[in-house]
Amino acid sequence: MTHLPERLLAGYRNFMAGRYSAESDRYRSLAKDGQSPTTMVIACCDSRAAPETIFDAGPGELFVVRNVANLVPPYAPDGQHHGTSAALEFAVQSLKVSSIVVMGHGRCGGIGAALNPSAEPLSPGDFIGKWMGLVAPAAEALSGNLMTAAERQTALERISIRYQVANLRSFPCVKILEGKGRLTLHGAWFDISTGELWVMNPETGDFERPQLK
Amino acid sequence: MTHLPERLLAGYRNFMAGRYSAESDRYRSLAKDGQSPTTMVIACCDSRAAPETIFDAGPGELFVVRNVANLVPPYAPDGQHHGTSAALEFAVQSLKVSSIVVMGHGRCGGIGAALNPSAEPLSPGDFIGKWMGLVAPAAEALSGNLMTAAERQTALERISIRYQVANLRSFPCVKILEGKGRLTLHGAWFDISTGELWVMNPETGDFERPQLK
Amino acid sequence: MTHLPERLLAGYRNFMAGRYSAESDRYRSLAKDGQSPTTMVIACCDSRAAPETIFDAGPGELFVVRNVANLVPPYAPDGQHHGTSAALEFAVQSLKVSSIVVMGHGRCGGIGAALNPSAEPLSPGDFIGKWMGLVAPAAEALSGNLMTAAERQTALERISIRYQVANLRSFPCVKILEGKGRLTLHGAWFDISTGELWVMNPETGDFERPQLK
Amino acid sequence: MTHLPERLLAGYRNFMAGRYSAESDRYRSLAKDGQSPTTMVIACCDSRAAPETIFDAGPGELFVVRNVANLVPPYAPDGQHHGTSAALEFAVQSLKVSSIVVMGHGRCGGIGAALNPSAEPLSPGDFIGKWMGLVAPAAEALSGNLMTAAERQTALERISIRYQVANLRSFPCVKILEGKGRLTLHGAWFDISTGELWVMNPETGDFERPQLK
Numbered sequence: 001m002t003h004l005p006e007r008l009l010a011g012y013r014n015f016m017a018g019r020y021s022a023e024s025d026r027y028r029s030l031a032k033d034g035q036s037p038t039t040m041v042i043a044c045c046d047s048r049a050a051p052e053t054i055f056d057a058g059p060g061e062l063f064v065v066r067n068v069a070n071l072v073p074p075y076a077p078d079g080q081h082h083g084t085s086a087a088l089e090f091a092v093q094s095l096k097v098s099s100i101v102v103m104g105h106g107r108c109g110g111i112g113a114a115l116n117p118s119a120e121p122l123s124p125g126d127f128i129g130k131w132m133g134l135v136a137p138a139a140e141a142l143s144g145n146l147m148t149a150a151e152r153q154t155a156l157e158r159i160s161i162r163y164q165v166a167n168l169r170s171f172p173c174v175k176i177l178e179g180k181g182r183l184t185l186h187g188a189w190f191d192i193s194t195g196e197l198w199v200m201n202p203e204t205g206d207f208e209r210p211q212l213k
Numbered sequence: 214m215t216h217l218p219e220r221l222l223a224g225y226r227n228f229m230a231g232r233y234s235a236e237s238d239r240y241r242s243l244a245k246d247g248q249s250p251t252t253m254v255i256a257c258c259d260s261r262a263a264p265e266t267i268f269d270a271g272p273g274e275l276f277v278v279r280n281v282a283n284l285v286p287p288y289a290p291d292g293q294h295h296g297t298s299a300a301l302e303f304a305v306q307s308l309k310v311s312s313i314v315v316m317g318h319g320r321c322g323g324i325g326a327a328l329n330p331s332a333e334p335l336s337p338g339d340f341i342g343k344w345m346g347l348v349a350p351a352a353e354a355l356s357g358n359l360m361t362a363a364e365r366q367t368a369l370e371r372i373s374i375r376y377q378v379a380n381l382r383s384f385p386c387v388k389i390l391e392g393k394g395r396l397t398l399h400g401a402w403f404d405i406s407t408g409e410l411w412v413m414n415p416e417t418g419d420f421e422r423p424q425l426k
Numbered sequence: 427m428t429h430l431p432e433r434l435l436a437g438y439r440n441f442m443a444g445r446y447s448a449e450s451d452r453y454r455s456l457a458k459d460g461q462s463p464t465t466m467v468i469a470c471c472d473s474r475a476a477p478e479t480i481f482d483a484g485p486g487e488l489f490v491v492r493n494v495a496n497l498v499p500p501y502a503p504d505g506q507h508h509g510t511s512a513a514l515e516f517a518v519q520s521l522k523v524s525s526i527v528v529m530g531h532g533r534c535g536g537i538g539a540a541l542n543p544s545a546e547p548l549s550p551g552d553f554i555g556k557w558m559g560l561v562a563p564a565a566e567a568l569s570g571n572l573m574t575a576a577e578r579q580t581a582l583e584r585i586s587i588r589y590q591v592a593n594l595r596s597f598p599c600v601k602i603l604e605g606k607g608r609l610t611l612h613g614a615w616f617d618i619s620t621g622e623l624w625v626m627n628p629e630t631g632d633f634e635r636p637q638l639k
Numbered sequence: 640m641t642h643l644p645e646r647l648l649a650g651y652r653n654f655m656a657g658r659y660s661a662e663s664d665r666y667r668s669l670a671k672d673g674q675s676p677t678t679m680v681i682a683c684c685d686s687r688a689a690p691e692t693i694f695d696a697g698p699g700e701l702f703v704v705r706n707v708a709n710l711v712p713p714y715a716p717d718g719q720h721h722g723t724s725a726a727l728e729f730a731v732q733s734l735k736v737s738s739i740v741v742m743g744h745g746r747c748g749g750i751g752a753a754l755n756p757s758a759e760p761l762s763p764g765d766f767i768g769k770w771m772g773l774v775a776p777a778a779e780a781l782s783g784n785l786m787t788a789a790e791r792q793t794a795l796e797r798i799s800i801r802y803q804v805a806n807l808r809s810f811p812c813v814k815i816l817e818g819k820g821r822l823t824l825h826g827a828w829f830d831i832s833t834g835e836l837w838v839m840n841p842e843t844g845d846f847e848r849p850q851l852k
Binding site: 003004005007008009011012013014015016018019020024027028030031032034035037038039040045046047048049050052053054055056057059060061062063064065066067068071073075077079080081082083084085086087088089090091092093094098099101106107109110113122123124125126127128130131132133134171172173184186188191192193194195197199200201202210212 | 260268288296298322384
Binding site for chain 4: 553618
């Protein structure tokens with residue numbers, strides 16, 4: 001008996017018969033030569049917003065970190081185990097990616113938890129509470145302003161993306177390479193319902209829909 | 214001017230014309246009703262091993278954490294920002310997934326760094342060094358044992374997956390739900406070159422190729 | 427010499443040769459039988475957001491009030507000259523319209539003035555300052571919350587539409603007829619740049635894009 | 640379910656497929672650069688007399704106030720919410736329009752109400768009664784003069800336009816700019832039945848049909 005959910009095995013069979021079969025040469029050379037993606041994406045764990053799907057990306061294209069609500073904890077060289085910082089360091093210093101995209105999305109459960117912290121933590125460790133505490137001040141600043149719950153949610157999703165892009169710059173290597181023009185930072189927000197992708201204007205911070213020719 | 218790498222925009226156009234166009238109803242209902250994935254995958258950031266690709270998964274199917282070398286730091290309710298623990302808590306307690314898969318892969322850069330720590334850290338913060346420190350004892354235990362470098366690499370990739378599955382059980386909620394039969398834990402290892410998926414036998418810890426009908 | 431800007435005369439010639447010529451019977455019967463529009467629209471004076479254009483409406487279809495920022499001052503039977511209240515009374519009690527739409531739009535100059543009141547009033551009477559004072563509390567509630575200027579603008583445009591719809595209900599005749607199911611109230615927001623129309627969900631207050639078959 | 644009357648949605652679909660589609664560049668640049676109409680029109684809410692239709696005007700051309708019977712309450716810097724004064728101030732001081740047109744029309748319901756005030760107000764607030772009180776002295780002056788009802792109606796419609804143009808001059812900024820030749824004031828009257836536009840001769844006050852080349 002194979003110890004893997006049947007749905008995954010069925011999907012894997014499709015992969016082997018389809019994509020792998022069509023791209024086996026690419027996979028072989030990616031294995032032999034190593035990966036050299038030019039883009040890092042910091043995305044959410046959400047099952048509806050996989051970067052490879054949204055950007056129709058093939059093997060070797062995107063180096064992807066996914067955590068709840070696509071956060072970038074600020075630079076903290078304190079000897080702790082910082083998963084996102086480690087991935088960032090690896091992407092920038094070892095893979096030498098040329099762009100980093102923080103991609104958020106609508107109806108994000110983590111952002112929702114930041115806006116409406118439950119009286120009871122999800123578990124005694126309260127990991128979501130602590131993790132989303134990274135955007136708690138921004139959530140607080142949005143309270144009591146007459147927006148609907150859905151409007152506040154979208155507003156915080158976008159405010160948070162601007163924060164995470166700013167946090168990227170708290171890493172000296174990111175700041176230096178961006179200054180030299182060798183690394184660009186981007187924000188994007190995906191609307192699950194309509195499929196729309198909104199891209200952050202780096203000057204104003206506004207999210208705008210790209211012109212798709 | 215849209216501030217996003219052209220390759221991503223081109224991919225997004227494909228997504229809209231292809232997958233989104235074909236599945237817009239599914240996206241709309243996933244937006245309206247919320248996500249309810251039954252599987253969480255803890256995978257690596259590597260650009261060659263996206264879970265959605267390998268399992269041919271559509272929107273709403275997989276809740277995915279990705280960090281360097283698909284690690285699960287052990288339960289530590291210390292008030293720090295633990296990204297992977299937060300995702301785990303959210304998947305188990307809020308989404309109530311019924312299975313968790315730790316998926317590693319061959320030629321993993323993080324595992325390579327654990328086996329061959331560079332004299333110089335990648336950056337002053339040494340985030341990769343600290344992060345991969347989570348498997349340092351296992352890497353140490355493999356040294357001087359006559360295996361080739363490639364053999365040691367594969368060995369540590371698989372040892373690490375067993376470790377991470379064990380770390381999952383350090384979370385009380387995971388342990389309790391697994392005990393009640395409401396949550397199953399899995400390990401898997403993907404061979405980038407051949408496309409082969411090896412699945413961990415929960416009793417022996419061995420990795421075996423599933424029978425694909 | 428005709429005392430009317432030449433551009434208007436040229437436009438009028440087009441009207442006579444085009445629309446009037448094609449619909450002279452309709453105009454004649456609308457003159458003879460009187461108007462009987464079923465919809466009242468409360469819209470902004472903005473030159474980019476004419477309701478007849480956006481709803482492609484012909485003669486006799488829309489009873490239209492236009493003031494700066496499409497406001498509905500609340501019911502105040504104080505004997506003053508209330509232009510919008512008069513139009514509302516006429517539409518509801520005399521024309522017996524069956525629906526009222528408050529239509530706002532993006533980049534509204536009035537809303538912008540509410541968010542960024544100039545130190546100097548536009549003229550000694552400060553009519554814009556007084557008029558937009560109707561949404562000043564809502565503008566105040568949005569300050570200091572980390573949104574960009576453009577995001578705050580859109581947020582207030584939509585908050586204001588919800589306010590104006592609520593103000594409609596401060597008129598006893600509106601409230602009574604709505605309660606009897608003979609009058610429906612609607613909010614809409616027009617995006618000048620993309621042409622998108624967002625419609626207010628009467629239950630949540632959120633603005634959503636209608637499905638256009 | 641979209642909460643908007645179906646007729647409006649259908650019209651909006653026509654707009655998107657027609658005018659917006661043909662003029663999307665113009666809409667985009669009007670959004671980006673802001674509006675700069677050169678003409679303000681003060682018109683009636685009547686569904687049969689939309690200025691954009693009669694002057695065949697495109698987006699960005701006309702800044703339009705619409706109230707019942709196209710009135711201009713005289714300058715009253717009393718701190719009340721004066722919608723029409725606010726629009727006038729905005730058009731003149733902020734947009735710097737170069738002409739203002741007061742456009743009345745035949746069979747105007749508001750003028751009819753001024754001539755034949757109902758014993759019972761339309762609603763307890765009697766907003767139409769109060770609003771049309773602005774032309775009550777003129778209506779009174781027309782009584783008992785042997786004209787037919789229809790003649791009296793047309794007469795008051797035109798007397799009122801002359802009044803409103805005079806009221807425009809009660810605003811200091813209008814008077815000053817007109818004196819400097821930077822602002823022109825106009826009257827016009829539209830015949831719904833025949834489509835004829837009659838333009839006020841600024842010297843005699845008579846309404847005349849313009850020569851259409």
